[in-house]
Amino acid sequence: MADRIFRLLTLLLAGAALSLRAATFNVKSYGAAGNGHALDTDAINRAIAAAARAGGGTVEFPAGDYLAFSVHLQSNVTLYLGPGATLVAAEPPADLSAGYDAPEPNPGADQYQDFGHSHWHNSLIWGEDLENVGITGPGRIFGRGLSRGTPGLRCDLPPGTPAGRTDPALSLPPAIRDAIAAIKPGPFGYPGGETLPAGVGNKAIALKNCRNVLFRDFTVFHGGHFAILATGVDNWTCDHVTIDTNRDGIDLDCCRNVRLSNCTVNSPRDDGICPKSSFALGHTRPTENVTITNCQVSGYIEGTLLDGRFLPFPVEPSGRTAIGHLKMGTESNGGFRNITITNCVIEHSHGLALQAVDGAAIEDIVIANVTMRDIYDSPVFIRLGRRLRGPPGTTIGAIRRIKIDNLVVSGAGSGVGGGILIAGSPGHPVEDVSLTNIFVSYQGGGTRADAARVVPEDERFNYPDPSLFGVLPVWGIFARHVRNLTVAGLEFQWQAPDLRPVAWLEDATEVTFTGARFPAGSPTPMFVLKGVTGFSVRQCPGLADTSRATLITDEKL
Numbered sequence: 001m002a003d004r005i006f007r008l009l010t011l012l013l014a015g016a017a018l019s020l021r022a023a024t025f026n027v028k029s030y031g032a033a034g035n036g037h038a039l040d041t042d043a044i045n046r047a048i049a050a051a052a053r054a055g056g057g058t059v060e061f062p063a064g065d066y067l068a069f070s071v072h073l074q075s076n077v078t079l080y081l082g083p084g085a086t087l088v089a090a091e092p093p094a095d096l097s098a099g100y101d102a103p104e105p106n107p108g109a110d111q112y113q114d115f116g117h118s119h120w121h122n123s124l125i126w127g128e129d130l131e132n133v134g135i136t137g138p139g140r141i142f143g144r145g146l147s148r149g150t151p152g153l154r155c156d157l158p159p160g161t162p163a164g165r166t167d168p169a170l171s172l173p174p175a176i177r178d179a180i181a182a183i184k185p186g187p188f189g190y191p192g193g194e195t196l197p198a199g200v201g202n203k204a205i206a207l208k209n210c211r212n213v214l215f216r217d218f219t220v221f222h223g224g225h226f227a228i229l230a231t232g233v234d235n236w237t238c239d240h241v242t243i244d245t246n247r248d249g250i251d252l253d254c255c256r257n258v259r260l261s262n263c264t265v266n267s268p269r270d271d272g273i274c275p276k277s278s279f280a281l282g283h284t285r286p287t288e289n290v291t292i293t294n295c296q297v298s299g300y301i302e303g304t305l306l307d308g309r310f311l312p313f314p315v316e317p318s319g320r321t322a323i324g325h326l327k328m329g330t331e332s333n334g335g336f337r338n339i340t341i342t343n344c345v346i347e348h349s350h351g352l353a354l355q356a357v358d359g360a361a362i363e364d365i366v367i368a369n370v371t372m373r374d375i376y377d378s379p380v381f382i383r384l385g386r387r388l389r390g391p392p393g394t395t396i397g398a399i400r401r402i403k404i405d406n407l408v409v410s411g412a413g414s415g416v417g418g419g420i421l422i423a424g425s426p427g428h429p430v431e432d433v434s435l436t437n438i439f440v441s442y443q444g445g446g447t448r449a450d451a452a453r454v455v456p457e458d459e460r461f462n463y464p465d466p467s468l469f470g471v472l473p474v475w476g477i478f479a480r481h482v483r484n485l486t487v488a489g490l491e492f493q494w495q496a497p498d499l500r501p502v503a504w505l506e507d508a509t510e511v512t513f514t515g516a517r518f519p520a521g522s523p524t525p526m527f528v529l530k531g532v533t534g535f536s537v538r539q540c541p542g543l544a545d546t547s548r549a550t551l552i553t554d555e556k557l
Contacts, residue, residue, distance in 0.1 A: 001248075003235070009042070010150050012308075018094035023051075023054070023056070023057035023058060023059055023508070024057060024058050024060050025047045025048075025050050025051045025054075025058065025059045025060065026047070026060045026062065027040065027043055027044050027047045027059060027061055027062075027066065027397065028043075028046040028062060028064075029047070029061065030043045030044075030046040030050065031043035031046065032044060032047075032061075032064075032066055033034065033064075034061075034063075034064025034065060034066050034085075035064065035065065035067030035170070035268075036064075036066075036067055036088065037057060037067065038067065039067050039068065039069070039090060040066045040067055040302060041068040041069045041070070041071065041090075041428075044059070044066065044068055044547070045069050045071060045072050047394070048071070048072060048074055048077055048079075049074065049124075050072065050366045051074070051076075051077045051114045051184060052074035052075065052076065052077055055076065055378060056077060056132065056134070057076075057077065057078075058077075058078045058079075058080050059077060059078070059079050059080065060080045060082060060138075061079070061080065061085040061139060062082050062084075062085060063082060063083060063084030063085055064084070064085060064086075065086045065088050066085070066086065066087050066088060067086070067088045067090045068089070068090055068101045068124065068125075069089075069090050069092070069098070069099055069100050069101075069201070070101040070121065070123060070124065070125075070126060070201065071087070071124060071125045071126075071423075072121075072126065072127070073125060073126065073127030073129045073133050073207075074127070074130065074133070075129060075131050075132055075133060076131070076132045076133070076293050077134075078133065078134035078135070078136060079125070079134070079136070079137075079255050080136055080137040081135070081136070081137035081138070081139025081140065081141070081218050082137055082138070082139055083137075083138050084139070084321070085137070085139035085140070086139060086140045086141070086142050086391055087124070087125075087139070087140070087141045087430055088140070088142045088144055088145075089124045089141075089142065089143040089144050089145040089146045089201060089204065089224070090144075090145045090200045091144065091348045092145065092200060092201075096179070096197060096198065096199035096200070097199075098199070098381050099198070099199025099200060099201070100121075100122050100123065100198075100199060100200060100491070101121040101122055101123075101125070101126070101198075101201075102121065102122065102198035102199070102200030103115070103119035103122040103196070103198065103532055104119060104120070105303070106118045106119060106280070106282070106501050108279075109279050109280045109281070109282050112278070112279040112280075112333070112389050112390055112391075113278050113279065113280060113331055113389065114149070115149070115168055115195045115196065116149045116202055116203070116225040116226060116229070116282045117231075117251075117253065117276075117278050117280045117331065120203070120208045120229065120231070121206075122196065122198070122200065122201050122202060122207035122236075123201055123202070123203035123204065123205065123206040123229075124141065124143060124201055124203065124204050124205070124224075125141075125203070125204065125205045125206070125207075126203075126206040126208075127207050127210055127503070128207070128208045128209060128210070129204075129208070129209050129210070130207070130210045130211075130409065131212050132212045133212070133213055133214075133544045134209060134213065134214035134215065134216070135214075135215050135216075135218060136214065136215070136216045136217055136218065137216075137217055138217050138218065139219075140218065140219045140220070140221060141204050141205070141218060141219070141220045141221070141223070142217035142221045142222060142396075143204045143220070143221070143222045143223045143224045143245075143551045144222060145201065146201050146202055146203070146204065146222070146223065146224030146225075147196055147200050147202040147224055147225065148202070148224060148225055148246055148247050148269075149196070149202045149224065149225030149247065149396055150504075156350065159299045161202055162548060165288045165418075169506070170186070170215075177407075178317050181449070186451075189339050189399075191456070195369075195395060200331070200428050201224065202224045202226070203223070203225055203226040203227075203228075204220050204223040204224055204226070204227045204245075204447040205220070205223075205226075205227065205229070205230065205346055206226065206228075206229045206230075206231075207229070207230045207231065207233050208231050208232055208233075208281075209231075209233075209235075209281070210230075210233045210234075210324070210527075211230040211231070211233065211234040211235050211238070213230075213233055213235065213236040214236075214237050215237070215238040215239070215241055216237070216238075216239045216240055216241070217239075217240050217241070218241060218242075219241070219242040219243070219244075219306070220241070220242070220243045220244070220245060220297065221244050221245070222244075222245055222251070222302065222303075223243060223246070223247070223248075224245075224246075224247065225247050225248065226247065226251055227245045227247075227249050227250065227265075227267075228241075228243070228249070228250045228251065228343045229244045229248075229251050229253065230251065230252050230253065230255055231253040231254055231255070231278075231280050231281060231311070232253075232254045232255065232281050233252070233255045233258075234255065234256045234257055235256075235257045236252070236255060236257070236258045236259070237258075237259045237261075237262060237269075238250065238258070238259070238260045238261070239259070239260075239261050239262055239263070240261075240262045240263065240265045241263045241328055241437075242263070242265075242305075242306070243263070243264070243266065243267070244266045244302060244303060244305040244306045245265075245266070245267050245302065245305075246267075246268075246269055246270075247267065247270040248267060248270045248271050248272075248274060248300050249265035249266075249267040249271065249272045249273060249274075249297075250263065250265060250273050251271070251274050251275075251276055252274070252275050252276070252287060252290065252507060253275075253276040253277065253278050253280060253331065253412065254276075254278065254280070254281055254285035254286070254287055255275075255286065255287050255289075255290070256286075256287070256289055257289045257290075258287075258289070258290040258291070258451075259291055260267060260273065260290070260291065260292045260293070260295065261291070261293050261294050261295070262293075262294045262295065263295045263296075264295070264296045264297070264298075264305070265296070265297050265298075265302075265324075266297075266298045266299070266300050266302065266305035266324070267297075267298075267299065267324050268299040268300060268301060268302060268313040268322040268324060268349070268354060269302075269321065269322075269323060269325065270417035271323060271324070271325045271327050272298070272299075272324045272325055272326055272327075272349065273292060273295060273298035273324075273326050273327075273348025274325065274327045274328075274329075274358075275287045275292075275327075275328045275329075275339065276328075276329065276330070276331040276333055277331060277332055277333055277334035277336060277360065278332075278333055278334075279329075279331075279333045279334075279358075279390055280388075280392070284333045284334040284335075284359075284360065284390075285334045286334045286335045286336060286337070286360070286499075287334065287335075287336050288336065288337045288338050288339070289337075289338045289339075290338070290339045290340070291341075291342075292326075292341045292342075292344065293340075293342045293343050293344070294338075294342075294343050294344070295326075295344045295345075296344065296345045296346075296347075297324055297325070297326045297345070297346045297347075298310075298322075298324055298347050298348050298349055299312075299321075299322025299323055299324030299328045299347075299348045299349030300312060300313060300322070300348055301314075301323070301348075303374075306474045311406070312348045312374070313348065313449065313522070321350075321376040321377075322348055322349050322350075322376065323336055323349060323350055324346070324348070324349025324350060325350045325351070325352075325432065326341070326344065326346055326347065326351070326352055326353075326364070327350075327351055327352070327353040327354075327355065327494060328353065328354045328355065328362060329355030329357065329362075329383075329464070330352065330355045330357060330387075330458060330463065330464055331355065331357075331358060331359045331389075332355060332356045332357055332359070332360055332362070332379075332397065333358045333359055333360055333389075333390045333394070334360050335356070335359075335360030335361045335362065335363070335397065336356075336360075336361075336362045336363070336365070337361070337362075337363050337364050337365075337514070338364050339364070339365050339366075339383040340365075340366045340367075340368075340456055340489045341365075341366070341367045341368075341370070342368045342369050343368075343369045343370075344370050344371075345370075345371050345372075346370065346371070346372040346373075346375070346382075347372065347373040347374055347375075348373070348374045349375065349376065349487045350375065350376055350377055350378075351369060351372055351375045351377070351378060351379035351381065351409070351412075352370070352379065352380050352381070352384045352404075352548060353380075353381040353382075353383070353385045354381070354382045354383070354402065355381070355382075355385070355398065355401050355464050356383070356384050356385070356397045356398065357384070357385035357386065357387040357388070357389075357397075357464045358387055358388060358390050358394065358397075359388060359394040359395055359396065359397045360397045361397045361398040361399065361400065362397075362399045362400075362402070363398065363399070363400050363401050364401050364403075365401070365403070366405075367402075367403070367404045367405070367407075367488065368401050368403075368404070368405045368406050369405075369406045370407050370408075371407075371409075371411050372408070372409040372410070372412070374410075374411040375409060375411065375412045375413070375420055376411065376413075377466045377467065378412075378413075378418040378419065378420060378421040378466040379405065379407075379409040379412045379413075379419075379420060379440060380407070380420045380421070380435075381420075381421050381466050381528050382399060382402065382421070382422045382423070382430055382433065383386070383421075383464045384396070384397065384398065384399045384423070384424040384425055384428055384429075384430050384481075385423075385425060385458075385464050386425055386554070387463075387464060390465070393493065396425060396428050398428070398431070399424070399430045399431065399433075400430075400431040400432045401431075401432045402430075402432065402433045402435070403434045403436075404433075404434065404435050404438070405434075405436045405437055405438075406436075406437045406438075407435075407437070407438045407439070407440075408438075408439045409438075409439065409440040409441065410441045411441065411443060411495070412440050412441065412442045412443065413442050413443050413464030413475070415521050416468050417470060417479065418469065418471070418472045419440070419442065419474060419475050419476045419477050419492075420435070420440070420476070420477040420479075421466050421469065421477075421478050422477075422478070422479040422482055423469070423478075423479075423480050423481065423487070424463050424480065424482060425457075426457070426481060427481075428481065429481045429482050429483040429507070429508075429509070430479075430481065430482045430483070431482070431483045431484055432483070432484045433482065433484070433485050433486070434486045434488075435485075435486070435487045435488075435490060436486075436487075436488045436489050436490075437488075437489040437490075438487075438489070438490045438491070439490075439491045439493075440476070440490075440491075440492050440493070441493045441494070441497065442475055442476070442492065442493070442494050442498070443490075443495050443496065444475065444494035444495050444496035444497060444498040445496045445497075445498060446471070446475050446498040446499055446500040447499050447500075448475060448499045448500075450471050450472075450499070450500055451473050451474070451499060451500040451501060451523075451524065452473065453470065453472075453473045453524050455469050455470065455472060455473065455478070455480070456469070456470070461486060472500075472504070473500055473504060473528070474501045474502060474503055474504040474528065475492075475494065475498040475500045475501075475502065476492045476502040476503050476518070477492075477502070477503045477504070477508070478503075478504045479503075479504070479505050479508055479511070480481070480504075480505075480506040480507055480508070481507045481508075482504075482505075482507075482508045482509070482511070483506065483508070483509045483510060484509070484510045485505075485510070485511045485513075486512050486514075487511075487512065487513070487514070487516060488512075488513075488514040488515055488516075489514070489515050490513070490516045490517070491514070491516070491517040492516075492517070492518050493519060494518070494519055497519075497523070498524075499523060499524055500521065501524045501525045501526060501527065501528050501556070502523060502524075502526045502527070503519045503526060503527045503528070504527075504530075505527065505529050505530070505532050505533045505535070506529075506530040506531055506532070507527070507530070507532075508531070508532045508533075509532075509533045509534055510533070510534040511532060511534065511535050512535075512536045512537075512538070513536070513537045513538070514536075514537075514538045514539055514540075514542055515539045515540065516537075516540045517540070517541055518540075518542065520541075520542065521533055525556035525557055526543060526557055527541070527556065527557040528555075528556050529552045529554070529555045529556070529557070530552075530553070530554050531551070531552070531553060532548075532551070532552045533548075533549070533550065533551045533552070534548070534549055535547070535548045535552060537549070537557070543557060
């Protein structure tokens with residue numbers, strides 16, 4: 001009896017092993033060379049198609065360099081990039097006689113955001129209307145032949161790129177480049193240069209309307225306009241992915257039920273990790289039920305994260321600095337809700353940003369346990385604005401119920417860069433914001449002339465960025481058009497004395513500061529109050545406890 005059971009178990013295990021082997025589709029078995037010279041696109045897509053016909057399976061890339069144009073994901077298929085395997089984005093020829101899949105038509109959305117957000121097929125790896133798909137393994141994706149998305153801008157290729165390699169958007173024939181440049185900007189001001197012709201790819205990975213997705217353990221190097229663009233993707237786990245790129249890192253747009261964890265994203269020229277809710281699907285859809293945890297975002301020179309040098313991005317002559325945001329927005333047609341960001345590190349880049357400027361709402365957000373170092377502008381930027389890039393009838397949205405706790409920042413603000421900046425719009429305040437247990441060390445150096453500066457409302461159609469407000473007249477926190485702002489356990493320090501006040505409150509209702517500590521011996525007032533109702537200060541060293549229920553028109557404390 002025991003022998004029969006043993007034999008039966010042996011047969012079952014053998015069958016399981018055969019089944020497992022049968023579910024693995026090695027791209028070399030379908031003709032891939034993996035030598036970095038031969039084009040392996042067709043072989044890779046044959047392996048994926050075979051896996052899909054079998055009801056699903058794993059398409060395996062053993063060690064090697066696989067040169068390819070567009071790779072087509074299919075449902076129930078996982079790509080496994082094995083140790084030493086690199087999927088390399090090929091460079092299309094200058095006459096575009098070959099190349100990446102053409103960008104699909106999307107006339108209902110192109111007019112409301114840049115070209116890159118509204119197209120998915122012109123990518124190294126793409127999938128649409130899929131389920132149960134994945135990309136895993138310790139291998140690498142190298143977007144060598146991908147465009148950064150704007151032919152008019154120079155694209156720095158990463159260290160180690162073979163001599164003579166260029167951004168394909170720059171190597172297009174002059175006639176094509178001139179035709180692109182001649183495209184008239186749309187109603188929202190986007191240049192024709194964001195539009196790329198068929199054959200040019202500008203994303204490493206793009207997914208549209210997919211569900212049950214797993215990304216794990218791989219690396220993206222030099223990912224084009226987007227290393228990962230996921231739009232309308234639900235039930236997505238992205239874990240232990242490393243990205244060192246030249247524009248956006250991870251964009252999760254109109255996505256639900258996302259678990260983003262243990263990821264490292266270096267993106268000196270654009271956003272690092274960026275939830276969005278654009279109009280790219282042709283309708284509004286919120287990004288909701290998202291956790292971002294144990295991640296790192298930075299703005300080092302591209303390539304120096306992966307090679308371990310961690311070289312800070314230099315300030316350009318124009319004043320441009322590294323970006324690398326951890327940002328919610330700017331695209332915000334559908335809104336954001338139920339999002340938690342915890343245990344993250346941000347350095348040599350911009351800081352945290354929450355931006356609702358295209359209608360809809362940002363609400364029910366928790367950000368906790370974040371450290372930042374060498375932040376070039378406002379470490380926290382919350383903006384409710386009127387860009388209103390969307391269909392006719394789009395109206396201003398809302399920002400409410402935001403809690404930020406346990407935040408430590410050192411080296412904030414280049415020169416006299418801004419402090420924490422919270423800005424609503426007239427008649428539309430940012431509501432219910434709690435800032436607790438926050439320590440910020442600023443560079444300081446502001447002058448009395450800076451303190452006298454009037455900050456514009458900036459309700460023009462502009463990209464919402466702290467730089468649009470210019471040098472702030474305070475160095476610690478500027479809050480305008482806010483309701484129910486609670487600040488507790490906050491400490492501000494400076495690295496050099498600053499001749500501006502610490503805090504500016506304007507058109508603010510129900511504001512409470514408790515246990516706030518500012519540098520001793522400041523030569524300027526701590527607070528500037530303009531149109532403030534319901535103001536309270538408690539247990540703040542150097543300030544007497546103060547409580548005012550009535551309107552404060554113009555006063556300094």
